[in-house]
Amino acid sequence: MRVALFVTCLADLMRPGVAFAAIRLLEHGGCTVEVPQTQTCCGQPAYNSGDRATAIALARKALDEFEGFDYVVAPSGSCGGMIRAHYPELFRDDPATLKRIEALAARTWELTDFLVTVLKLDSVPGDFTGSVTYHDSCSGLRELGVKAQPRTLLARLPGVRLTEMNEAETCCGFGGTFSLKFGEVSTQLADNKCGHACATGADAIVGGDLGCLLNIEGRLRRRGDLKTRVLHIAEVLAGSMD
Amino acid sequence: MDVRSNEFKARAAANLDDEKLQKGLGLIKVKAVVNRAGAVAEFGDFESLREAGKQIRDRALADLDLYLERFEREATARGAVVHWAENASEACRIVVDIAKQSGVRTVAKSKSMVSEEVGLNDALIAAGIEPIETDLGEYILQINDAEPPSHIVMPVIHKTAEDVADLFHAKHGTPRKTDPAALTREAREILRPKFLSADMGVSGANFLIAETGSTLIVTNEGNGRLCTTLPRLHVALTGIEKVVPTLEDASTLLRLLPRSATGQAITNYVSLHTGPKRLEESDGPQQFHIVLVDNGRSKLLAGEMREMLRCIRCGACMNHCPVYQAVGGHAYGWVYPGPMGNILTPSYVGLENAIALPNAATMCNQCGVVCPVKIPLPDLMRKLREEQMERGLKPWPERVGLALWGWAAQQPALYSFGTRLAVRVMKWLGGNDKLIHRLPLAAGWTDGRDFPAPAGKTFRELYKERRK
Numbered sequence: 232m233r234v235a236l237f238v239t240c241l242a243d244l245m246r247p248g249v250a251f252a253a254i255r256l257l258e259h260g261g262c263t264v265e266v267p268q269t270q271t272c273c274g275q276p277a278y279n280s281g282d283r284a285t286a287i288a289l290a291r292k293a294l295d296e297f298e299g300f301d302y303v304v305a306p307s308g309s310c311g312g313m314i315r316a317h318y319p320e321l322f323r324d325d326p327a328t329l330k331r332i333e334a335l336a337a338r339t340w341e342l343t344d345f346l347v348t349v350l351k352l353d354s355v356p357g358d359f360t361g362s363v364t365y366h367d368s369c370s371g372l373r374e375l376g377v378k379a380q381p382r383t384l385l386a387r388l389p390g391v392r393l394t395e396m397n398e399a400e401t402c403c404g405f406g407g408t409f410s411l412k413f414g415e416v417s418t419q420l421a422d423n424k425c426g427h428a429c430a431t432g433a434d435a436i437v438g439g440d441l442g443c444l445l446n447i448e449g450r451l452r453r454r455g456d457l458k459t460r461v462l463h464i465a466e467v468l469a470g471s472m473d
Numbered sequence: 474m475d476v477r478s479n480e481f482k483a484r485a486a487a488n489l490d491d492e493k494l495q496k497g498l499g500l501i502k503v504k505a506v507v508n509r510a511g512a513v514a515e516f517g518d519f520e521s522l523r524e525a526g527k528q529i530r531d532r533a534l535a536d537l538d539l540y541l542e543r544f545e546r547e548a549t550a551r552g553a554v555v556h557w558a559e560n561a562s563e564a565c566r567i568v569v570d571i572a573k574q575s576g577v578r579t580v581a582k583s584k585s586m587v588s589e590e591v592g593l594n595d596a597l598i599a600a601g602i603e604p605i606e607t608d609l610g611e612y613i614l615q616i617n618d619a620e621p622p623s624h625i626v627m628p629v630i631h632k633t634a635e636d637v638a639d640l641f642h643a644k645h646g647t648p649r650k651t652d653p654a655a656l657t658r659e660a661r662e663i664l665r666p667k668f669l670s671a672d673m674g675v676s677g678a679n680f681l682i683a684e685t686g687s688t689l690i691v692t693n694e695g696n697g698r699l700c701t702t703l704p705r706l707h708v709a710l711t712g713i714e715k716v717v718p719t720l721e722d723a724s725t726l727l728r729l730l731p732r733s734a735t736g737q738a739i740t741n742y743v744s745l746h747t748g749p750k751r752l753e754e755s756d757g758p759q760q761f762h763i764v765l766v767d768n769g770r771s772k773l774l775a776g777e778m779r780e781m782l783r784c785i786r787c788g789a790c791m792n793h794c795p796v797y798q799a800v801g802g803h804a805y806g807w808v809y810p811g812p813m814g815n816i817l818t819p820s821y822v823g824l825e826n827a828i829a830l831p832n833a834a835t836m837c838n839q840c841g842v843v844c845p846v847k848i849p850l851p852d853l854m855r856k857l858r859e860e861q862m863e864r865g866l867k868p869w870p871e872r873v874g875l876a877l878w879g880w881a882a883q884q885p886a887l888y889s890f891g892t893r894l895a896v897r898v899m900k901w902l903g904g905n906d907k908l909i910h911r912l913p914l915a916a917g918w919t920d921g922r923d924f925p926a927p928a929g930k931t932f933r934e935l936y937k938e939r940r941k
């Protein structure tokens with residue numbers, strides 16, 4: 232099974248370890264993983280900013296890069312959701328491309344969803360021990376139905392104890408460029424999230440989207456919490472990479 | 474009502490620091506969110522009900538002209554008088570004229586968002602007629618120097634019982650009391666004689682029933698019933714989009730509305746008004762006027778925001794919106810706050826007068842999944858963002874930034890070079906604690922948050938190195 236990794240621009244820039252962890256998990260599940268080298272961004276920042284032309288251009292680029300694979304997997308519900316839920320809408324007036332885009336969308340998965348639903352993974356290589364709490368990122372949750380999948384996988388790690396926080400499904404306030412344009416509101420929402428997460432006393436806050444995780448970690452550190460770890464689910468499941 | 478939506482950012486920031494307001498807003502989660510979840514769970518298959526609600530509203534909108542004509546015919550046949558108002562000032566003029574023709578001096582009003590939208594109270598006052606808000610929340614706002622509501626269902630959610638205690642003490646000149654029941658009793662004692670003496674009652678309408686020409690209102694306080702039956706005139710003021718084909722349709726929507734709004738299976742009162750008092754009846758107004766307001770609605774019908782007209786004004790979208798929960802309704806600067814306001818305000822008052830609103834959302838889609846008529850609110854906000862882009866209404870730094878980034882993201886070699894440089898600079902900025910405390914172009918982020926610094930190489934660099 233040839234799987235293309237959609238690295239996501241945030242993992243590429245901010246946390247390469249997340250992409251390596253995703254590769255390890257996919258290989259653990261028996262996939263042949265390839266990383267198309269010209270990939271950049273799915274186009275969601277442009278799409279959500281109202282720049283439809285750029286979003287369409289980037290979607291076309293992704294289509295050319297990724298359409299030859301059996302599956303496309305992204306360690307992000309946000310990018311996965313962009314491709315699966317929104318790419319088709321961009322080509323509603325272009326039937327020829329729409330067909331190809333729909334085929335791509337149908338083969339594109341968020342990482343934990345893919346591991347559970349397609350690969351039916353019954354073990355993961357990680358060795359994390361400690362208590363964690365899981366933040367449900369909005370796109371993954373509400374566009375792709377990612378809720379049980381990461382929890383199923385966490386349950387495969389004997390050393391992990393999951394404690395749910397209040398309002399786990401409430402937005403952390405990231406929202407892409409929203410976090411810059413409406414900084415005060417965004418910070419307040421991140422602060423609410425940190426409060427709920429910390430109230431569980433977990434060693435680590437875990438989630439499936441780097442945007443949210445950077446937002447949460449950024450607020451957590453500013454609040455003076457240097458101890459609670461903020462980890463991507465792939466990092467927890469794959470274990471130490473060095 | 475004045476439009477102050479372009480002040481969103483400043484007002485939102487001020488509201489975040491307003492402790493009393495935050496306390497009031499906290500109640501939304503307790504009251505509305507938890508209660509709705511309970512009601513939905515108890516109902517069972519709420520999803521099918523939402524789908525049915527959506528279809529009813531779509532059916533009504535698909536043949537809106539026909540249903541409105543039918544409504545007018547049926548209502549007229551039963552003795553009501555139907556008026557058509559193209560815009561806010563026309564709506565006000567019609568109501569004022571009705572009042573003047575019958576020598577009306579005081580008007581008892583039950584809650585109506587359309588009345589807020591068209592600014593009816595100001596128009597009545599200007600004509601020398603006294604409007605009296607009889608919904609407790611609206612009454613509180615009215616005696617507080619006509620403060621605008623901050624929520625479409627719970628207009629004073631931004632106020633605490635303490636605020637109301639101070640207000641009543643100051644305005645009524647009665648001893649200060651904080652017990653909500655006592656405050657309510659006090660308001661009732663003041664309002665009752667006004668009901669009894671009012672010459673005209675003004676209500677809204679949650680639905681218009683085409684097949685019977687009836688208007689339907691839901692309330693919890695019973696004031697709506699008094700306003701519509703005691704005075705000799707009743708004027709129902711509502712938007713043209715509120716029509717539904719049949720009573721059966723209305724009853725389906727009635728299962729959605731209170732559950733979505735307050736988590737009630739049904740409101741305390743559901744009133745259906747069909748024509749004025751008949752000869753054989755002992756109660757009811759002598760005249761029943763229905764004022765149907767367009768004020769931008771037919772324009773929406775023909776455009777990309779059409780789905781917004783399905784809205785049944787339940788308020789669930791704002792109750793569940795993390796941004797609304799944080800900043801409150803006044804930040805939105807016009808009648809309709811929260812996600813629905815992010816679409817309705819620019820649609821009705823002009824996109825240029827509400828630049829921030831379509832952007833004032835994280836696109837979390839919590840609103841979309843609770844909306845009882847399945848309005849894809851984030852998608853509509855995005856379309857408005859696209860329109861802002863096309864019309865050059867976005868601030869230039871954003872446009873330039875987006876254009877540069879968008880162009881670079883289409884040039885893999887350049888992009889790769891740029892990102893390599895960026896992660897190195899960010900690593901350096903992060904210093905020993907690997908946290909960036911200040912970023913010149915991203916103050917919106919770093920004013921309240923650190924930025925976790927990257928490791929110094931991009932994934933694609935490392936991937937190439939490891940594969941060698």
Ligand code: SF4
Pocket residue numbers: 733783784785786787788789790791813840843844845846847848
């Ligand atoms: S948009 Fe939907 S959720 Fe919001 S008030 Fe209207 S019907 Fe209710």
